[in-house]
Amino acid sequence: MDFNSFECLTFDCYGTLIDWESGIVAALRPVLDAHDVRISDGALLELYGEFEAAEEKRSYRPYREVLKGVVVALGDRLNFRPSLEQISSLPESLPHWPPFPDTVAALVRLKQKYKLAVISNTDDDLFAETAKTLQVPFDWIVTAQQVKSYKPSRNNFEKALQKIGLPQEKILHVAQSLYHDIVPAQQLGWANVWINRRSQHHA
DSSP states (O other): OOGGGOSEEEEOOBTTTBOHHHHHHHHHHHHHHHTTOOOOHHHHHHHHHHHHHHHHHSSOOOHHHHHHHHHHHHHHHHTOOOOHHHHHHHHHHGGGOOBOTTHHHHHHHHHTTSEEEEEESSOHHHHHHHHHHHOSOOSEEEEHHHHTOOTTSHHHHHHHHHHHOSOGGGEEEEESOIIIIIHHHHHTTOEEEEOOOOOGGGO
16 A cells, blocks of 8 residues: 555544543443442443444434443443433543554644545534644544434445535545444545454453
């Protein structure tokens, strides 16, 4: 792959730039502890992935509501009833999810050579808070809220291509999730790089 042939790098955000597993565990652990639920981090994240995907397959609604739905589904599966405050705690925590240790420095370096874009399954206001922790201004931001669908829908990538306005062969997509990003990017013929974020939570 000739990296000099690309003009724009598009990134998934949560899971690729942001350590969302640590953020999710930190947000949900107090909820589970309050209801005396014992479950490993790995099992918790597997349930999160299952419930988030199910919520996103429904007719579009804001990501804040998707995250609330995940907490409700978690309660249903693990036999507890979360309070309204506990249901809201997951989306409220998202702006505080930390970047991976290498993220900011890498973005600063890449910004010197490439245009940068984010294609993220989130709401505009939630990403605006996350963007402060990433510290590098993005040339384009494409959220699920803007396009009214969630990756792996091809619509998110097609709308991003329209917004960026560069030929597809000038764009390289960078992501951790095979399901949400790499598979649809490959199906659409986008050049892509998979980032292996091995999780300590699955150890």
